[in-house]
Amino acid sequence: MEQQITKKKYKGSVNEERMIVCQHFFNSLRYIKELTTMKISVFLFILFFQTIAYCQELAVVNNIVGRDKISLNGNWQILIDPYENGFYDYRLKESQSGYFLNEKPKTKQGLIEYDFVKSDYLNVPGDWNSQREKLELYEGTVWYQKNFDYPLKKDKRLFLYFGACNYYSIVYLNGKKLGEHEGGFTPFCFEVTGKVNSKENNVVVKVDNKRRADGVPTTNTDWYNYGGITRDVYVAETSENFIQDYKLNLTNGDFKTIHISVKLNKPESKNIKLLIPELKISKELAANSNGEASLSINSKPILWSPENPKLYDVYLVKDTDTLKDRIGFRTIETKGQDILLNGKSIYLKGISIHEEIPQRAGRANGPEDAKLLLGWAKELGCNYVRLAHYPHNEAMLKMADEMGLMVWSEIPVYWTIHYEDQNVLKKAKDQLNAMVTQNKNRASIIIWSMANETPVSDDRNNFIKSLCDYTRSLDNTRLLSAALEISHKENDTNILDDPLGEYLDVLGCNEYLGWYEGKPEDALTKTWKTIYNKPMVISEFGGGALYGFHGEKDERFTEEYQEYLYVNQLAMLDKIPFLKGISPWILVDFKSPRRQLHGIQDGWNRKGLLSDRGFKKKAWFTLNKYYKHKK
Structure with missing residues (x-):
């Protein structure tokens, strides 16, 4: 019965095939009467999950x-x-x-x-x-x-x-x-x-x-x-049996070997051709009976980096199907409290971005919107962006590849979702799977993020640990993080010891000293500790300011207050030895019904360094100057 399900050739549509395959599962129940309880359990477990896996793989079309x-x-x-x-x-x-x-x-x-x-x-x-x-x-x-x-x-x-x-x-x-x-x-x-x-x-x-x-x-x-x-x-x-998925990458520590893996939509022993003309690569990959092929190729590509975002035209050919992509090759890893890009220590000079175009106050989509938002990030002096709080559109990632901006990409496991609910966990995994599948060939993405500002509990810890394990099973060539919060405080020391840190490669931390707690100058006496020998990125900090609203530096929502907050924050952050990057909140003012202060917010979160019309606030220039001198 198992062989009938996995090897039978179907000629109908995906939905028709899914119905046929799943019907095999239910029809098979009549065979189990002759089996022991243990055999029944094993039989059904294998049969069910093979059936579901087959149904799911038929539904995927990548690139x-x-x-x-x-x-x-x-x-x-x-x-x-x-x-x-x-x-x-x-x-x-x-x-x-x-x-x-x-x-x-x-x-x-x-x-x-x-x-x-x-x-x-x-x-x-x-x-x-x-x-x-x-x-x-x-x-x-x-x-x-x-x-x-x-x-x-x-x-x-x-x-x-x-x-x-x-x-x-x-x-x-x-x-x-x-x-x-x-x-x-x-x-x-x-x-x-x-x-x-x-x-x-x-x-x-x-x-x-x-x-x-x-x-x-x-x-x-x-x-x-x-x-x-x-x-x-x-x-x-x-075509009838098409190239469903593929991945090209370097292994950390090895800059001379390109690994490629390819998966066909249906099991078929067939050759697939890989062409990278600029590297003079022309190779045949022989797919096995499962429709999968892999190969390691000696080469020495120019490594992708923010300073030189080199991309190569890549072609995959099977029968009459030709897939084209533009792919960069780089490595990303951690060593102690360092983040290493292509084997060299880096500091992530970043900004957080929502998928929203301010001038029309709507969802961003497409190359022109991506060029505008990421162009502002480059002008600010960034080498990195945090795309919050959900997977952004494909054009943003491809534009980041072209422009040389490293990316933190995350799913919207945000605040207080139902961590105890296995169905919610499945929804989160589905979104992770879609995000990774679509974007795993983007050189710009260096971090997959699991969550943002989630309250510590056993259910939450188990939930996000499961997401970490699942993501590593999908892609083990990138770093994992999550935007945590300060675990607790001792006098003037912020301590980050969230138990989730055990499962992450990079510790993310959101903190709003000078806005939601204390005064901006309190940052000058604040120190930081962590129990983990890992790099930390301050994934958010900041404060609100209405563009054009001026006053004293201690008056909320003035440009002067936001500027003063940034000056003190940056002085504090420079003293944290394990800090390896920041992505302040946020590039541009964005719409939020939570923000009700009449005459100031009016339905907008005003923490942007740019206004809702794209005008620069005073804090923009403070961060821009900082990034120009930051090594």
Whole structure:
């Protein structure tokens, strides 16, 4: 039975294949009557997890940018549905005739109480809050609808791909449900082979951004809950058995050997060609019966660094499929209390960034937005950015590669999520998996972050330890961190001994001396200790200032107060021997409904060094000068 499941060749779509494979599992239950209890347990364990693994691997399409595709970006018709009438009937059961059918009356007496054609529209990618004033604070369901044609080709598979939708999505094609996705910042796709017509296809997406107690993140955050299809949408085309995943990297301490691993979507013994023209590499990789191949190649690439962000054009070829990527080669590791890039000690001169463009007060997406935000970071003097508090769009990571900015990338395990809930843990792992899978070939990413400001408890410790173990199983070539808080204080000493530090490579720490506690000058007498022989990064510090509001340095929310806070903070931080980087909070003012002070905040977190229009505050120049002289 086990061999039948793993070796059988299926010709249907991914969803059809998933149903067939899973049906094998349930059909197999009739065989267990003849087995002992122990054998039953082992049999079911192996069979179930092989079945699930097979179903999951069929659903993955990586490096969407490098594949043949058409864009579905642009105007989508919408219906705003706060009561979810388009999904539930009046008995609150899932409707069989909901908005996803996109029906039209068949006669003059026909009763259809919605019409996408006559409705409003929104631009995709984009959030709904910044595009329509009436949706500025809306949390609920919006239905999106778009028609498209597709030039069908023989022997090709098709996938409907979404870069991200916040937060919970259900996708329909031509009136049939494709599937669901939870998570507001990670890509997902559905196979639509055999379901797409050459003309007049109709895709409908139910997007629901209501905050959820059992979500990741949970209901309480300090950023804006932008709803909508916030990243690119594509129909992507592949061969019958395509290159599903790949990774190219150096091993720490070895600058002359490139390791490559490749995985096909289905088990098949097949050769895959690797080309890196600039390094004169042209190699054949022989995939095994599982569709996996790996190879180590002697080479000596120019190492990627902030000073010289060298990238190489890389091609992977299988049959008629060619995938192109631009990849840099570097190593990142720790040694005692040092962080080593390419074997040399570095100091992370950084800033934290939200995925938001201030001038239009909406979600950032695409190369132009990435160039603006990361260009400001470079102008500030940064060699590193913390992309908070969720996985940012793919363009940000690729632009960081090009511009030479090291990256801290994290998932939104934030504040008080349900650490005791195994289902929430699975959601966090799903987001980790998506983040790592999409971005593991980006040289810029040096740190995967597990969490931000989480309260210490046994449940929380076990939860995040599990995330650490899982991330290392996905990618052991980068450092792990989490933004912790000061564990406790003794007189004028801050002590970082959070038990989570045992599982991290780099200790992150958020502290707000001079803003949420004490006065800015208190930093001058503060000392720091840790029980770990590991490097620390101050992942956040800062204070708020309204651009153009001036006064004495002891007056809250003036530019002078923020500047004075930075001066004292930087003097304190210079005295911490195990400190190897900082990413102050934050590059630009960002929207947050938590911030209600009229005339000052007005729904904005004002801790940015730039205003909500991109104007520099006085503290910008203080940090810029510091970075110019910091080695």
